[in-house]
Amino acid sequence: MAALAVDPPALQVPASAFKIRSSNNENYRLKPVYGFVEPGAASPVEVTRTNGPPKDDKLVVQFIEVPAEATDAQEVFKSGVPQGEVILPMSAQ
Structure with missing residues (x-):
């Protein structure tokens, strides 16, 4: 079984919808x-x-950020531009 490391293991973003x-x-x-x-x-x-080379x-x-009445996060990203993004390196070993 392979181990997976993500850095950082937790993330805080200043918005209410994510992709x-x-x-x-x-x-x-x-x-x-x-x-x-x-x-x-x-x-x-x-x-x-899934299985694959490390x-x-x-x-x-x-x-x-989205209005409180938003109900479909996927639709929000189709019609809006993300305010930001965070890249999380991962390593399977």
Whole structure:
């Protein structure tokens, strides 16, 4: 079984909607890809790695502020430009 390291292991963003992308969609599954998070709250993300050769990859977390009545995070990112992003290096060994 391979070990996976993500740095940093936790992240705080100043927005209420997020989108997560991976540099390696062949070996990583993310759940959820889109979501909302209340101010000061946490939103766990499940990262699953399938079999494949060990290598360095990255997760990109994009974020955007949305109105309280927004209900579809994916739609928010289709119609709006992210306010920022954080790149998280990952390493499967």
